Structure formats: structure tokens, C-alpha cells
Amino acid sequence: MFKKNDDLTIGTELELQLINLHTFDLAMESEDFLRRLSKVVYQGEIKREITQSMIEINSSIHHSYDSLLMELNEIRNIIISEAQKAHIGICGGGTHPFQKWKEQRISQTERFAQLSDQYGYLAKQFTIFGQHIHIGCQNGDDALYLCHAMAQYIPHFVALSACSPFSQGVDTSFDCSRLTIVNAFPLSGVLPWKLRWKSFQKYYQKMIRLGVINNMKDFYWDIRPKPEYGTIEIRVCDTPLSIKKAASLAAFAQLLIYQLLKERPKISKDLYITYHINRFRAARYGLDAIIIDPVRETHIKISEDLVQLCEKLDAYTNLFKSHEALVHISNIATSRSNGATKLRHQHARSQNLSDVVRTQIQIWADSYSV
Helix, strand or coil: CCCCCCCCCEEEEEEEEEEECCCCCECCCHHHHHHHHCCCCCCCEEEECCECCEEEEECCCECCHHHHHHHHHHHHHHHHHHHHHHCEEEECCCCCCCCCHHHCCECCCHHHHHHHHHHCHHHHHCCCCEEEEEEECCCHHHHHHHHHHHHHHHHHHHHHHCCECEECCEECCCCECHHHHHCCCCCEECCCCCCCHHHHHHHHHHHHHCCCCCCHHHCEECEEEECCCCEEEEEEEECCCCHHHHHHHHHHHHHHHHHHHHHCCCCCHHHHCCHHHHHHHHHHHHHHCEEEECCCCEEEEHHHHHHHHHHHHHHHHHHHCCHHHHHHHHHHHHHCCCHHHHHHHHHHHHCCHHHHHHHHHHHHHCCCCC
């Protein structure tokens, strides 16, 4: 069953890095840190992730950008306060620049132990950090329509959020190297071409009977329906370097989905002809990537397409109190400067990856006050 959700709500999940402030490597401190946080009252949820140098923030449900931003700032302030007491750093970013995956430890939960057993070394390589965005849908048919209709915008979210240029101690030449790890999993990619919820349910039940999956979490698709929440979930973003950008990306998704539901453009399976090459180009070249529209057979730079999109979406910002967020997205596109750009500039100045991590910590803590 798909939970009915009449409102175009937004929520987000952010996977964060725990940093050793002496070495600036990852710190495997999630168990102790979460015990500290369990004594603090806050909205949303903070929980374990697959390895012990990660935590995940889950926001509560929101109707507008401003309330989401306010809650995320409050959670961020609490986390930083407790991190200072524990002498660890907190930051965003899609990858840690120089951690070694083989040194990571799997978090002690039944699900993560099963994933480690199933995927072997890939489980530790999954020490990467992403933002997931949830948007409310009225019904399962709408959710499937939106999952497919949003496929054309997946490269835009990849390029905007990209902040994982460094991995395993080297510049990967990708703006978003995190997605190359996700690609290794057999249940990654895109959901099948199902347009009716009844048809998707049959597919889902067959996958369970075949023993391929146990539940919806086992699909690592770029966009997936979440029937228990009444949402679709966009899963391609690197965790941004700042709270404001994370909230702005969620608001941008909300505006795009509002427009799609309002205009109901016809969708075609042809959307997927160039899906993987567009996604690759966005990960490789960021906002300088040139994407291909397979229906109109045209080429356009992502940054230019984003500016045009923002101009169209501005008419709806009053509905969701998200004008500030859209301006932020438009400025990123206009300047063609994402998180990867900032981190590379820092590395060019210092030639030191520890300084890159220090910069990530500073950006995450920006505007924090005790």
C-alpha cells in the first residue's frame, strides 16, 4: 500500500563524516557519539550508518524551505556542540579525501551485518556520504510518474551537489566520485518502466519471492518510491558542504515536482536512452557537463539549463517560501561553482588534503553559535 500524502511535503536525510581533529582522518566514534546525543532533545532523528565513522540526520516532515532550514540548523548546532565536547569534527562532503576503506568498521546492527556479509568489501567502500530528498505524493501512480519524469533532472542534482573530487588520497578528476561506488551495487540504477502502482506491486512481490530483495530499502535506485512514507526519494546527491545548500536542494526538488504535477508533461521511455551518459557527464564534469535531450535531440550545458529552470520555477516560490533557496541554486549555476570547485581551490592553495578536510569542517560549522 502507498500511504496517501495530500501535501507536497519535503524532508531530507544527510550522511555526515566524523573527523579526528588531530589527523583529520575519519574517526570511528559513532557509537559513543550517538550515546551522547541520546541524552539531548531535538527534532528529527540522528542514527547509525553502515560504518562507524558516519552518522545520519533525518529531518522531520516540512511544508516549506524555511521551516526545513530552521530545523536542520538546530540539529547542526546540537551536533557541533556535542562534537566539541567529544573532540571530534563534523562535516559534509560526498567522500572523505584520504580515508582508507579497508580500515573502516561495520556498525553493529543486524541489517549492516547482513549487508557486509552479502556485499563483502563493497560494504566498507560504502563509507561515502549522500543526501536523500523526500517529496510527498498523493498516491502510488503519481509517485511512479514523478520517479520517471524527474529522471531528466537527475544530472542537475548530481552537478549541483557534487563535492567528492578526492578519494583514497587522489584527485579523481570527477566532481562527484561518490556515485562510482554506488554503481558497483547490483540493485543500483533506475526503477523499471512501471507506470501504475498495481503493476509495480506485482514486480515488487515477485522480487521478494525470488529472494532478490527483502524490502524497498534493498533497491539502491537513483530515485525510488517510499510507499510507507507516501514519498519519492531522490538519492543521487553528495551531502553538501553546508546546511543551507542541503535545504536549498530539497526546496528545488519540491518546486520541480510541483511544476511537473501542475503541467503533467508526457513522459516517454526514451528519457532513458541518454540517462546513463548524462548522469556520468554530470558526475565527471559537474556544472560544465553537456547533457543530451533524447526526445528533442538537443544538447545543452547543465548550468545553462539550470538557470532557465530557475527562471520558470520562480513563479511558485511564494507557495513554499523558497525564493531564497531558488536564488541560491541559480547563483550556483550562474557561477558554475559547486562544492567540488571549492575543495579543489583549497587544495590548490595548500597542497594538503588535511587542509581540505579542515575547510569542510569550517564550512559545516559556518554561522554556528553556542
